[in-house]
Amino acid sequence: MSAALVGYSSSEEEQEEEGGAGRVAQGSPRCPSASRPRLPVPDGLPGDPDPDEVASEDSSQHGGRIRIFAHERGNWATHVYLPYTVEEEFLELLELLVSHARTYVSSLAAADEFHLSLSQCVVLRYHWIEPFVRSLRERLASFHRFFCVADQVKVYTNQNKTRTFIGLEVSAGHFQLLELVSEVDRVLEEFDLPTFYKDPSFHISLAWCVGDMSGKLEGQCLRELQDIVDGFEDSALLLRIQWEQIRCKSGNKYFSFPLR
Numbered sequence: 001m002s003a004a005l006v007g008y009s010s011s012e013e014e015q016e017e018e019g020g021a022g023r024v025a026q027g028s029p030r031c032p033s034a035s036r037p038r039l040p041v042p043d044g045l046p047g048d049p050d051p052d053e054v055a056s057e058d059s060s061q062h063g064g065r066i067r068i069f070a071h072e073r074g075n076w077a078t079h080v081y082l083p084y085t086v087e088e089e090f091l092e093l094l095e096l097l098v099s100h101a102r103t104y105v106s107s108l109a110a111a112d113e114f115h116l117s118l119s120q121c122v123v124l125r126y127h128w129i130e131p132f133v134r135s136l137r138e139r140l141a142s143f144h145r146f147f148c149v150a151d152q153v154k155v156y157t158n159q160n161k162t163r164t165f166i167g168l169e170v171s172a173g174h175f176q177l178l179e180l181v182s183e184v185d186r187v188l189e190e191f192d193l194p195t196f197y198k199d200p201s202f203h204i205s206l207a208w209c210v211g212d213m214s215g216k217l218e219g220q221c222l223r224e225l226q227d228i229v230d231g232f233e234d235s236a237l238l239l240r241i242q243w244e245q246i247r248c249k250s251g252n253k254y255f256s257f258p259l260r
Contacts, residue, residue: 074126076251080119080136080184082243084204093232097153097225098207101166104221107209108166114204115247116150116170118177118184122193124250133248133255135190139183140246145259148173150204151239153225161212166225167203168239177202180246 086094098110124132149172156165170177178200185195229235246257 075123076126076129076253077121078119078124078129078132078248078250079117079121080246080248081115081117082180083245083247084114084116084241086114087238089234089238093229093235093238094206096228096232097166100224100228101207101217101221104216105164105209105213107213108207109209110207111205114206116148116177116202116204116243118181118246119188119196120194122188124191124193128191129250129253132187132191132250135187136184136246136248136255137257139187140180140257140259143180143183143246143259145242145244146173146176147240147242148177148202149236149240150202151229151235153222153229154201154203155214155217155222156201156203156205157212157214162210164209164211164213164217165205166207166217167205168229170202174202 094110098108102108148170150168150170152169152171154167154169156167157163158165181196181200188195229239232238244259246259248255248257
């Protein structure tokens, strides 16, 4: 089985995702229509972004991760996702999975933040952050809290095969996630940004490593990891997740959109 493709950003802003988005999907991004008019540039732009937003291009400072787009001052890496606050039992399961997977790929690193992505990592100009967030808030205001189940272990690679991920794929709740993505996509189209992927594989990333290690992690290793999940005490309850808010991260800024 070939590795699923996920559009993870390789910038330091997206260490997971997505997972923190992350990001989370298969296939190719849907491109907005070339005929769609661009939004006008507003008068009186705000000042330069915070110095923390300016990042190093040295991959050695970011665990060997490589950017999929070059950093440019005034460009803010932006990502929309569902944050997942884990319980102690989840961390116990994570430790079991990562420890076992390291017998196949010793360089695996466990994620320290967990989320389910609703967008690719895209680039926003600084002066578009406020209208982008405002549009998101308007489109997401009517959504209610919902549950999904993330209990299927799967191996992913990013677009340029520079990183490999182990994630828990959603097996229930897919329809609600697609509805959210549809609204996020509409906002992205307003700003001529790439939308999410067709036929997405929604998941929560658990661990990652540099390079394409999918061949080592799939097959026997993947089956053993799934056995660990299936046999973990109360895994059915533990991996049934209620989503309570959507979050947008743009550079070093976070914006929250509570679900009703």
